[in-house]
Amino acid sequence: MTLFDTPYTVQVALDVPLDRCFDYIAPAPLPIGQRVVVPFGPRQLCGVVMGAGSLEPPAKLRPIQTVLDDLPPLPTAWLDLVKFASDYYLYPLGATLFTALPTRLRQPKAWQAKTDPIYRLTEAGKLSAHCSTRAPRQQALLDVLRQQPLSLSHAKQHYPTAAKLLEKWRGQGWVSVEDTATGEIPPLALGPQPPLTTAQTEVVQALQQTATGFSVTLLHGITGSGKTEVYLRRIAEVLAQGKQVLVLVPEISLTPQLEARFRHRFPHTPMVSLHSQLAEGERAQAWVAAWQQQAQLVIGTRLAVFTPLPALGLIVIDEEHDSSFKQQEGLRYSARDLAVWRARQTQIPIVLGSATPSLETLANVQSGRYRYLALNQRASGAPLPTVQLVDVRQQPLDAGLSPPALAAINHRLQQHELSLVYVNRRGYAPALACGECGWLAACPCCSARLVWHKPQQRLRCHHCGHQQRIPPACPSCGNVDLRPLGQGTQRLEEVLQQHFPSARIARIDRDTMQRKSGWDELLGKIARHELDILVGTQMLAKGHDFPALSLVVVLNADGALYSASYRASETLFAELTQVAGRAGRANKRGEVLIQTQLPQDRLYQALVKHDFQGYTQHLLQERQQLGWPPYCYQALLRAEAPQLATALAFLEQIYQDWHTQGEAYLFPPQPAAMTRLANRERAHLLWQAEHRNQLRTVMQALRPHLAQYARAYGQGLRWSLEIDPWEA
Numbered sequence: 118m119t120l121f122d123t124p125y126t127v128q129v130a131l132d133v134p135l136d137r138c139f140d141y142i143a144p145a146p147l148p149i150g151q152r153v154v155v156p157f158g159p160r161q162l163c164g165v166v167m168g169a170g171s172l173e174p175p176a177k178l179r180p181i182q183t184v185l186d187d188l189p190p191l192p193t194a195w196l197d198l199v200k201f202a203s204d205y206y207l208y209p210l211g212a213t214l215f216t217a218l219p220t221r222l223r224q225p226k227a228w229q230a231k232t233d234p235i236y237r238l239t240e241a242g243k244l245s246a247h248c249s250t251r252a253p254r255q256q257a258l259l260d261v262l263r264q265q266p267l268s269l270s271h272a273k274q275h276y277p278t279a280a281k282l283l284e285k286w287r288g289q290g291w292v293s294v295e296d297t298a299t300g301e302i303p304p305l306a307l308g309p310q311p312p313l314t315t316a317q318t319e320v321v322q323a324l325q326q327t328a329t330g331f332s333v334t335l336l337h338g339i340t341g342s343g344k345t346e347v348y349l350r351r352i353a354e355v356l357a358q359g360k361q362v363l364v365l366v367p368e369i370s371l372t373p374q375l376e377a378r379f380r381h382r383f384p385h386t387p388m389v390s391l392h393s394q395l396a397e398g399e400r401a402q403a404w405v406a407a408w409q410q411q412a413q414l415v416i417g418t419r420l421a422v423f424t425p426l427p428a429l430g431l432i433v434i435d436e437e438h439d440s441s442f443k444q445q446e447g448l449r450y451s452a453r454d455l456a457v458w459r460a461r462q463t464q465i466p467i468v469l470g471s472a473t474p475s476l477e478t479l480a481n482v483q484s485g486r487y488r489y490l491a492l493n494q495r496a497s498g499a500p501l502p503t504v505q506l507v508d509v510r511q512q513p514l515d516a517g518l519s520p521p522a523l524a525a526i527n528h529r530l531q532q533h534e535l536s537l538v539y540v541n542r543r544g545y546a547p548a549l550a551c552g553e554c555g556w557l558a559a560c561p562c563c564s565a566r567l568v569w570h571k572p573q574q575r576l577r578c579h580h581c582g583h584q585q586r587i588p589p590a591c592p593s594c595g596n597v598d599l600r601p602l603g604q605g606t607q608r609l610e611e612v613l614q615q616h617f618p619s620a621r622i623a624r625i626d627r628d629t630m631q632r633k634s635g636w637d638e639l640l641g642k643i644a645r646h647e648l649d650i651l652v653g654t655q656m657l658a659k660g661h662d663f664p665a666l667s668l669v670v671v672l673n674a675d676g677a678l679y680s681a682s683y684r685a686s687e688t689l690f691a692e693l694t695q696v697a698g699r700a701g702r703a704n705k706r707g708e709v710l711i712q713t714q715l716p717q718d719r720l721y722q723a724l725v726k727h728d729f730q731g732y733t734q735h736l737l738q739e740r741q742q743l744g745w746p747p748y749c750y751q752a753l754l755r756a757e758a759p760q761l762a763t764a765l766a767f768l769e770q771i772y773q774d775w776h777t778q779g780e781a782y783l784f785p786p787q788p789a790a791m792t793r794l795a796n797r798e799r800a801h802l803l804w805q806a807e808h809r810n811q812l813r814t815v816m817q818a819l820r821p822h823l824a825q826y827a828r829a830y831g832q833g834l835r836w837s838l839e840i841d842p843w844e845a
């Protein structure tokens with residue numbers, strides 16, 4: 118018996134790594150964007166209807182099993198974004214679409230929205246609520262309820278254990294409960310806001326001039342200049358018009374702080390945050406809330422760029438230069454670039470904010486595509502920190518610390534001020550070495566050294582996760598005196614504690630900040646003046662505001678200046694500018710000491726003079742002369758296999774066939790900078806072109822043949838294509 122008599126066929130996108138959609142027989146004409154369940158081989162998969170199939174269905178087509186009409190069809194604008202991403206990054210449509218969907222909605226089953234009951238204050242509640250509760254946060258929840266009914270999920274954002282409390286109040290007759298969400302957007306309410314500085318006022322006014330239609334504005338504001346306050350003012354205006362706002366931030370660790378600030382400013386605005394640490398169900402819930410316009414404000418990391426927002430009125434990207442906006446696996450997209458496309462598509466403004474804008478964005482300003490606005494002073498009026506270089510070639514070092522650095526830390530300790538020692542290495546020491554024969558502990562699976570982690574007494578690879586015990590003697594010569602080489606955060610913490618026994622020291626790196634509450638605890642301790650010295654990695658350079666910090670000491674940054682990556686100087690300059698900007702924010706002149714062996718380097722000289730413009734101009738000129746991005750367009754074909762020869766042979770074959778095709782320049786195959794990773798050998802092919810179209814033409818022509826090429830090299834060969842690679 119056939120399920121359907123009518124011969125409708127539809128094209129369905131599936132989460133499979135194939136470059137096409139699949140035809141199925143539908144029970145009725147289905148709308149585009151409809152989620153369905155279909156048989157695929159022996160499996161059942163979730164699919165999304167992308168269009169009508171062929172008119173006369175061939176007999177072998179199988180019928181759609183279930184139409185998942187639990188949710189409306191995915192919106193057209195969202196599907197357009199997915200199609201664009203698939204087309205631009207030359208990634209299969211189905212796989213792109215399913216990357217953009219939250220995991221929970223990728224499954225072949227109906228979406229069950231959690232019931233989100235609405236609580237409303239009763240007359241009795243209005244009378245008795247005020248005097249009957251003393252806890253300030255409970256009172257705050259009551260105050261919000263006094264203005265408007267609240268959904269449970271919204272109430273939880275104000276008060277984590279709201280469920281219990283609301284039920285208690287219901288028992289007391291203070292609140293009544295209704296089943297469904299109203300979907301009504303409450304009128305905008307504003308929390309307290311500081312008067313703007315003159316510079317901020319000018320920037321806000323300039324942004325108001327491009328309040329409608331598509332525009333891209335770079336807001337270049339030094340750390341602490343009050344960029345966030347500017348976003349908040351613009352966002353308030355957009356929310357007041359009943360529109361939605363998308364705010365992208367680089368780090369999950371930054372979202373709670375920012376969320377709290379937004380919640381404080383927009384106490385009644387339904388808001389969701391979207392990042393990879395949310396549980397599957399929570400993420401889908403937030404995603405659907407944004408889509409159904411039950412959430413007006415969305416804060417998220419790069420994947421949030423794919424949130425459907427039917428009433429989108431403004432996009433803000435904070436720290437636009439940050440590399441975490443680039444996805445490094447699967448669909449290798451840039452959330453910043455997709456957001457700009459989305460703003461154009463929606464005809465709305467987008468604001469890119471940073472203290473250290475990327476060279477791409479600066480080049481777009483110079484070519485007139487992006488508008489430039491600047492905040493050159495700190496909102497608090499505090500002066501920028503003094504930056505001094507310590508030439509370590511002329512200093513005796515104690516585990517990496519120079520006498521001037523130790524003296525400066527000591528001075529701040531006397532003054533009861535907070536210092537930060539910044540080193541971009543977690544672990545105890547980045548290497549373990551034999552002083553007799555020169556042996557270095559290396560990862561058996563990667564072309565990398567093993568890092569010594571002292572608390573666990575283990576050696577760990579930071580690339581593949583391999584770990585092993587510390588050998589009792591040198592495996593090569595038997596010498597038992599194996600020594601740490603270089604400094605990691607653990608070793609610095611140890612050495613600083615020896616120098617300053619009474620100092621309260623906290624280490625901040627991926628090892629200590631694994632728990633969700635890590636940042637909360639740390640920020641609490643800093644606020645209560647329970648810490649004297651922070652030892653930390655790059656994690657500390659990003660966005661966090663440490664009001665009491667007055668000294669920053671930077672160790673071992675020179676490495677980047679020897680790097681083969683053309684981006685290394687740009688990245689290091691941004692990182693050090695950011696970390697230096699942490700010093701002296703609260704009306705205290707900050708001090709930054711950078712230990713280096715290359716004090717004459719242009720990068721350090723620019724840091725001393727706070728010359729962001731000069732140095733980035735220099736880098737841009739260099740890139741232009743050498744024909745590197747942003748003055749060219751690149752695509753990278755990566756290959757990896759158990760043997761390097763296999764990866765290279767595959768690439769060589771393509772090189773031979775394609776290096777004379779089209780107008781893009783194709784470099785010969787190259788082993789990757791880190792050739793071996795997790796037991797696989799890696800190599801790549803790089804295309805470069807002056808115009809994007811030249812690159813696109815050749816990549817589009819090549820793309821359909823890649824699977825065919827790969828087939829000749831066996832199962833062990835894997836390849837991926839990256840458009841606008843971050844690094845080549």
Ligand code: ADP
Nearest residue numbers: 311312313314338340341342343344345346496
């Ligand atoms: P940025 O995002 O540029 O680093 P923020 O917006 O976080 O800067 O502002 C830095 C600090 O200055 C914050 O503590 C903020 O509360 C404060 N601030 C910002 N704007 C003002 C203002 N107009 N008046 C007083 N304080 C302000």
Ligand code: ZN
Nearest residue numbers: 551554591594
């Ligand atoms: Zn040895």
Ligand code: ZN
Nearest residue numbers: 560563578581
């Ligand atoms: Zn490894």
